[in-house]
Amino acid sequence: MVGSIKDDHWLERPKTIKRLWYGFVILLLLSVVAQLFIGGKGYFGIDGWIGFGAGFGFLACVVMVITAKILGKVLKREESFYGESDD
Amino acid sequence: MIEWLSPTMVLLASTPLIGLLRGHFRATVILVAPLISLWLVWQVPDGVVMALSFFEYRIEPIEGSALRRLFATIFALMTFVGGLYAFRQSRWYEIAAGYVYAAGAIGVCFAGDLITLFIYWELMALFSTIVIWCGGTSAARQAGIRYATMHLLGGTILMIGIISLALESGSVDIVPLRASDFSTWMILIGLLVNVAAPPVSAWLADAYPEASPTGSVFLSAFTTKTAVFTLILMFPGEPILIPVGLYMVMYGIIYALLENDARRILAYSIVNQVGFMVCAIGIGTELALNGAAAHAFAHIIYKALLFMSAGVVVYRTGISKCTDLGGLFRTMPITMVCGVIGALAISGFPLTSGFTTKTMISQAAANESLVAVYFLLAAASAGVFLHAGIKFPWFVFFQKDSGLRPKDAPWNMSAAMILFAALCIFIGVFPELLYRHLPYAVDFNAYTPTKVIYYLQLLMFSGLAFFLLLPLMRRTRTISLDIDWLWRVALVALSRNLSSWVQATTVHLNTRRVRWLGQFNERPSELGYVTRKQKVLRIDLWRNWSIGSTALWIAVLLISYVAIYVT
Numbered sequence: 001m002v003g004s005i006k007d008d009h010w011l012e013r014p015k016t017i018k019r020l021w022y023g024f025v026i027l028l029l030l031s032v033v034a035q036l037f038i039g040g041k042g043y044f045g046i047d048g049w050i051g052f053g054a055g056f057g058f059l060a061c062v063v064m065v066i067t068a069k070i071l072g073k074v075l076k077r078e079e080s081f082y083g084e085s086d087d
Numbered sequence: 088m089i090e091w092l093s094p095t096m097v098l099l100a101s102t103p104l105i106g107l108l109r110g111h112f113r114a115t116v117i118l119v120a121p122l123i124s125l126w127l128v129w130q131v132p133d134g135v136v137m138a139l140s141f142f143e144y145r146i147e148p149i150e151g152s153a154l155r156r157l158f159a160t161i162f163a164l165m166t167f168v169g170g171l172y173a174f175r176q177s178r179w180y181e182i183a184a185g186y187v188y189a190a191g192a193i194g195v196c197f198a199g200d201l202i203t204l205f206i207y208w209e210l211m212a213l214f215s216t217i218v219i220w221c222g223g224t225s226a227a228r229q230a231g232i233r234y235a236t237m238h239l240l241g242g243t244i245l246m247i248g249i250i251s252l253a254l255e256s257g258s259v260d261i262v263p264l265r266a267s268d269f270s271t272w273m274i275l276i277g278l279l280v281n282v283a284a285p286p287v288s289a290w291l292a293d294a295y296p297e298a299s300p301t302g303s304v305f306l307s308a309f310t311t312k313t314a315v316f317t318l319i320l321m322f323p324g325e326p327i328l329i330p331v332g333l334y335m336v337m338y339g340i341i342y343a344l345l346e347n348d349a350r351r352i353l354a355y356s357i358v359n360q361v362g363f364m365v366c367a368i369g370i371g372t373e374l375a376l377n378g379a380a381a382h383a384f385a386h387i388i389y390k391a392l393l394f395m396s397a398g399v400v401v402y403r404t405g406i407s408k409c410t411d412l413g414g415l416f417r418t419m420p421i422t423m424v425c426g427v428i429g430a431l432a433i434s435g436f437p438l439t440s441g442f443t444t445k446t447m448i449s450q451a452a453a454n455e456s457l458v459a460v461y462f463l464l465a466a467a468s469a470g471v472f473l474h475a476g477i478k479f480p481w482f483v484f485f486q487k488d489s490g491l492r493p494k495d496a497p498w499n500m501s502a503a504m505i506l507f508a509a510l511c512i513f514i515g516v517f518p519e520l521l522y523r524h525l526p527y528a529v530d531f532n533a534y535t536p537t538k539v540i541y542y543l544q545l546l547m548f549s550g551l552a553f554f555l556l557l558p559l560m561r562r563t564r565t566i567s568l569d570i571d572w573l574w575r576v577a578l579v580a581l582s583r584n585l586s587s588w589v590q591a592t593t594v595h596l597n598t599r600r601v602r603w604l605g606q607f608n609e610r611p612s613e614l615g616y617v618t619r620k621q622k623v624l625r626i627d628l629w630r631n632w633s634i635g636s637t638a639l640w641i642a643v644l645l646i647s648y649v650a651i652y653v654t
Contacts, residue, residue: 009417012488028551031543038536043453043461053544060466061473061552065559068344076345076565082575 028054093149093197094124094131094159095207098166098190102183117174117182121167124193128159135199144259147199154380154526158316159196161384162189165308165391172395172503173301176402181221185305188214192309196316201249201259204317208245208281212238215310218302219294227297233575234294236637237280237287238310243641245277250645264321275322281314282365283358284331288338289571291358296350296407300398303350307394308387311357315364315383319526324371329460332366335359336467343474344560345567349397349407349483353390356433356475360386363464367448370455373527378447380525385440385514389432392507393479396426399500400483403493409562413486419495423484425504432511434476434546435468440511442542443518443533450531468542469549476546477553482562 010016032051042048047056101120105113131151139146166189173182191214194207212235219231251270253259266275283291295306322328339359343352360382367379399422400415401407416423428439435441445468452461496504514521522529553560 011416011485024547024551028547031540031547034540035544038540042537042541044458047462047465047541051544053541054548056462056465057469057545058548058552060469061549062556064340064466064470064473065344065552065556068341069559071341072345072565072567075567075569076563077568079564079566081566081568 094127095190095194097124097127098186102186105179105183114174117170121163121170125163128156128163146202148203149197150199155196157380157524159193161387162192165387168503168507169305172304172500175499177301181302184214184217188218188309192313195313201261205246205249209242212242215306218305219298221302222298230294230297234290237290241277241280244273247645248273248277261320263323266325278314278317282311282361285334286570288358289569292351292354295354296348300402304391304394304398307390311361312383312387318368319376319379323368323376325369328365328369332362332369333463335362340470340474342567347409347562349409352479353393353397357390363448370451372451375451377525377527377529378451381444381447381521385444388507388510389429392425392429392504395504396422396429399496404491409482410564412483412489414488416484418492421501422496425508427480428508428511430476430480434472436546437539438515440514443515446533446538447531469545472546472549473553477550
């Protein structure tokens with residue numbers, strides 16, 4: 001039964017999560033391998049390299065998350081900062 | 088007389104009926120009026136349909152073109168779906184206000200001159216504020232006042248620009264401009280306030296999440312996109328728009344990453360998405376302008392879908408904080424699936440609408456050899472997946488089990504979401520149906536193997552980054568400071584300090600005067616001692632300085648400017 005107190009939804013089981021991870025990693029590899037077969041050049045040379053999209057996307061996200069984390073140290077305030085109750 | 092039966096007028100005429108009728112009759116008006124309006128949008132031919140004269144100016148309330156019909160189509164469609172989503176849950180006046188707001192947006196689309204445009208512009212500002220106030224909380228009231236102040240300010244700047252342009256050129260026609268002198272800069276700034284450009288980007292995420300679950304769906308669609316539409320008409324290829332757009336793109340991502348409120352995450356991502364469009368308008372080629380228009384069209388659909396999905400969660404649970412949500416996929420499958428489709432579309436996954444429109448903008452940047460712009464937009468596409476594509480559905484529907492077991496969406500809300508979710512995929516699979524209605528002929532194919540693989544890599548590895556960096560993204564019960572701190576805190580504090588300093592000085596001077604003029608037998612208070620009551624009154628006046636007095640000063644400046652100019 002969905003919604004019982006003891007949570008046993010199949011999506012939450014460690015086994016399922018492990019399988020999802022395996023599936024995801026296979027997809028990631030496929031997306032890079034596929035590039036070998038379709039060839040194709042990028043607009044500016046560098047973006048035609050094998051796995052460029054993968055590396056660029058990953059690095060861009062790392063940079064953005066870390067930038068946000070650092071900015072958060074300066075910008076984050078308590079919810080009541082402007083003196084409004086939020087609800 | 089058929090021309091009077093414009094799409095705008097039909098929608099405006101429906102609003103009193105929404106208030107007067109009850110039950111099924113009201114529901115019928117809510118659902119049918121936008122559809123009639125949509126049909127009428129497609130009856131507007133190219134060129135000026137009607138013209139009047141206003142003093143020595145030619146007013147053209149209705150002018151048609153492919154671009155105008157495209158935007159009016161999506162606004163009318165949005166009104167229908169918004170009405171469907173809201174009609175059983177919202178109070179009638181919220182829907183009526185939303186419909187006037189939408190009518191204003193459609194009015195802007197068909198405005199052939201700047202005066203008509205300005206009137207509809209202000210109509211939108213007014214009624215969107217009412218939609219925010221319909222949120223009903225004290226936070227909504229205060230956010231509404233800040234929102235109205237910002238938009239009246241932006242509207243006034245726009246009006247100054249329009250008046251001085253009209254005086255210079257003798258015409259109020261809408262023509263492509265360059266920001267080169269006072270009047271064109273004023274117009275550009277007035278428009279940029281409404282796209283949430285820096286430094287005033289904060290108004291959007293400040294106000295929209297305070298509206299009701301249904302109200303924020305209306306709000307997500309109209310204001311910024313009418314401004315995008317107007318920028319396409321008036322400032323295509325304006326170079327300053329490229330950095331402005333790139334700033335907005337990055338601003339939206341960073342603030343959305345820091346944010347805890349689910350609807351505020353979506354609000355920041357509006358700024359991000361509109362940044363893509365603004366940047367494309369700055370590039371200004373036919374492909375870029377097509378991309379901006381197509382992206383606006385697709386964006387309204389998936390962003391409304393995301394707001395509807397978040398709205399159902401707020402409607403059912405009353406909660407919008409990520410820290411308190413999670414695990415809702417168990418009992419809200421429809422809301423979750425629709426939310427995920429919206430999230431995939433905004434990220435530009437292949438086979439969704441976002442992919443077929445965002446790639447146009449990237450291609451336009453590549454065609455113009457704008458290397459930095461191209462790579463920044465690619466990085467931003469990864470960032471969109473990070474903050475809206477995964478973060479929103481993950482923290483709301485999955486993450487942890489919050490213990491909440493709300494019911495799924497009511498049927499009308501589900502129907503609205505399913506309709507827009509289907510459209511996200513439909514446009515993704517058959518993009519030519521959208522391309523056909525763009526302002527310029529389209530010679531573009533999104534589905535080349537290179538592009539598809541490139542985007543799949545970009546997005547899926549962003550997903551990997553998200554899950555690996557999850558410990559760094561733990562939600563905190565915080566808000567983030569923005570540039571609006573300057574007028575919400577610093578300016579208020581400054582004016583208070585200034586006021587107490589002025590008072591202290593006055594009292595000090597008067598004390599000395601009393602000492603000097605001691606021979607006169609006057610009571611100190613008549614000489615300028617501030618009684619307690621007066622003091623309270625004065626402080627109150629200072630406290631309201633930012634709203635009341637700003638408006639007054641702007642009016643004075645405006646009148647003196649016009650007076651100087653005319654003489």
